[in-house]
Amino acid sequence: MNTRHLRALLSFLVLAAPALQLAAQNPLENAAKDKAAEAAIEIPLNNQLRTSYGAPQVAPASAATEVTITSIMQGMFGYSQGQGARALGQVAVVSQNPAPAPSSAPIGVVQTSTQGPVTVIHAGTTTPVPLDPGDTIGINDTIQTGPGGKASILFDDNTEFTLGENTKLKVDDYVYDPDGTANRTGYTFLEGVFQYVGGLIEQKDPAKVNIQTPLGQLGIRGTEFIAKSDGTPNNLEIDLITGAIALFRTGGPAGPTTSAPAQIEITPSGTKVLPLTQDQYDTIRTQLTPAAPTS
Numbered sequence: 103m104n105t106r107h108l109r110a111l112l113s114f115l116v117l118a119a120p121a122l123q124l125a126a127q128n129p130l131e132n133a134a135k136d137k138a139a140e141a142a143i144e145i146p147l148n149n150q151l152r153t154s155y156g157a158p159q160v161a162p163a164s165a166a167t168e169v170t171i172t173s174i175m176q177g178m179f180g181y182s183q184g185q186g187a188r189a190l191g192q193v194a195v196v197s198q199n200p201a202p203a204p205s206s207a208p209i210g211v212v213q214t215s216t217q218g219p220v221t222v223i224h225a226g227t228t229t230p231v232p233l234d235p236g237d238t239i240g241i242n243d244t245i246q247t248g249p250g251g252k253a254s255i256l257f258d259d260n261t262e263f264t265l266g267e268n269t270k271l272k273v274d275d276y277v278y279d280p281d282g283t284a285n286r287t288g289y290t291f292l293e294g295v296f297q298y299v300g301g302l303i304e305q306k307d308p309a310k311v312n313i314q315t316p317l318g319q320l321g322i323r324g325t326e327f328i329a330k331s332d333g334t335p336n337n338l339e340i341d342l343i344t345g346a347i348a349l350f351r352t353g354g355p356a357g358p359t360t361s362a363p364a365q366i367e368i369t370p371s372g373t374k375v376l377p378l379t380q381d382q383y384d385t386i387r388t389q390l391t392p393a394a395p396t397s
Contacts, residue, residue, distance in 0.1 A: 208239065209276045209278070210276075211238050211239070212239070213253075220247050220251050221248075222239070222244065224240065241275065245272075246269070248268065257301060260302055261301030261304070265294065269293065270292035271294075272289065274290055275287060291313055291314065291315050291331065294333075295330040300324060315331060316335045325344060325345030336370065339368070340365070
């Protein structure tokens, strides 16, 4: 504490002495004198403190406020924790209205093919809000379609997801820099049906694209496929159109890499790979383009 601050404190103690004497005699009988003493103290004290520290903090006073040693000491302590202490750098200034946390930067946009009930739960929230064409998607957003719903999401690297009805997909991770080397994406497919068309991140070597499913994680490269699941760890069907897929089962070894075209049926008991016919593909594809609801 420098000399100027010490002088201000000594002046405060000297000016407070009459009030202490009045309180010690009989506070009830000297209420009027107390108020006069308080006024006498406040004027020079405020002038000195404003000069030294700036405007003081003011707390609402009770009508029955009594000048006592305790109240004066409490006032000194409060001031030491307030503007005076801040001016001296003794305590950090903490805003009473902190700025809200920044929202996730947009990494994708909803295409114009959206129809039916489509919602999103944005990162840090719990309430679904309608998702319309032109709206953006960020990391940790969860997109969900209802009965007859459809949504197409185009990400910054040209990866595209087309979600059919009653589908839920969460964006876990997304890093894309056209000139960077740390590009990666991660999604969680919770239930429903979707078509995936890989973008520029898939073209990197190694391709760091992972999709978590109820039965394990899909490692994919150069792919276009349709996936279908009822949301339970009992079945997962993949119609692999182009590229290759490997399934890393939860708590188990990695499965073999399967190349297109193929239909992959995955259950807890194992994986079955079958030829993918045009009829099978067309049947699954229709689930991504449900008929528009009738009025």
